[in-house]
Amino acid sequence: xxxxxxxxxxxxxxxxxxxxxxxxxxxxxxxxxxxxxxxxxxxxxxxxxxxxxxxxxxxxxxxxxxxxxxxxxxxxxxxxxxxxxxxxxxxxxxxxxxxxxxxxxxxxxxxxxxxxxxxxxxxxxxxxxxxxxxxxxxxxxxxxxxxxxxxxxxxxxxxxxxxxxxxxxxxxxxxxxxxxxxxxxxxxxxxxxxxxxxxxxx
Numbered sequence: 001x002x003x004x005x006x007x008x009x010x011x012x013x014x015x016x017x018x019x020x021x022x023x024x025x026x027x028x029x030x031x032x033x034x035x036x037x038x039x040x041x042x043x044x045x046x047x048x049x050x051x052x053x054x055x056x057x058x059x060x061x062x063x064x065x066x067x068x069x070x071x072x073x074x075x076x077x078x079x080x081x082x083x084x085x086x087x088x089x090x091x092x093x094x095x096x097x098x099x100x101x102x103x104x105x106x107x108x109x110x111x112x113x114x115x116x117x118x119x120x121x122x123x124x125x126x127x128x129x130x131x132x133x134x135x136x137x138x139x140x141x142x143x144x145x146x147x148x149x150x151x152x153x154x155x156x157x158x159x160x161x162x163x164x165x166x167x168x169x170x171x172x173x174x175x176x177x178x179x180x181x182x183x184x185x186x187x188x189x190x191x192x193x194x195x196x197x198x199x200x201x202x
Contacts, residue, residue: 008034008049020055021101024087027051029099032089046167047091052154054130055083061130070125071116074132079110081144082130084152090163098163102156104147106134111141 008031015030017023031049054061056076064070084106090098119141125131134142134152150157 006035008032010034012051020053020060020083021085021087021103023060024051024053024085025089025099025101026087028087028089029097032091032097046164047089048160048164049089049091050086050155052084052086052129052151055085056080056130063127063129064125064131067120067125070120070131073130074111074116074120074125075113077108077111077130077132078116079108081105081107084130086151086154086156086159088156088159088163090167092167095167098167100159100163102148102151102159104145104149104151104156106142106146106152107144108141109143115140 010027010030012027012030015023015026017026028049028051031051032047035047035049054077059076061073061076061082064073082105084104085101087101088099092098119125119137120131124133124136132141133154134149145152148156148158151159
């Protein structure tokens with residue numbers, strides 16, 4: 001199936017929600033509806049939208065406003081566990097919008113200030129919720145993952161597979177398994193311990 005990537009012009013700050021999970025779902029829904037009147041909808045192709053947030057205790061860590069804030073976020077995450085929540089929305093012409101969310105618990109190693117500053121200076125924290133991308137920091141920062149590792153990368157493939165199957169009878173990654181799909185997409189993950197890769201269902 002051919003696909004296109006479109007930016008959704010929405011005001012995320014205006015979205016009201018009672019919990020981080022609900023916020024991620026509502027934001028994904030708003031994104032899907034914002035691009036809903038496109039040729040993709042007219043010819044029956046699904047519209048898939050996602051929104052990922054990082055939750056540390058009671059704090060929701062969005063994208064850092066600048067590199068100083070990115071350093072502060074990574075220092076707060078250092079040596080601690082946090083949740084990564086991705087809301088997923090699938091919009092098709094034939095049925096009501098499909099909504100769900102995936103949660104993964106991520107634990108960081110204790111990080112030195114120098115390692116944090118080097119990562120931020122290289123631009124790795126830019127435009128990323130929580131100021132990091134797992135596909136870039138891999139085992140240098142990540143001590144443990146409980147749940148779907150692909151969710152931390154930004155798109156929970158097991159949940160997406162279930163959603164597409166429920167909406168369209170379409171499966172992704174069915175032939176080789178999701179773990180193989182993620183390994184091909186992000187070769188850097190080979191540096192992760194195999195115990196972490198087991199967080200991706202096959």
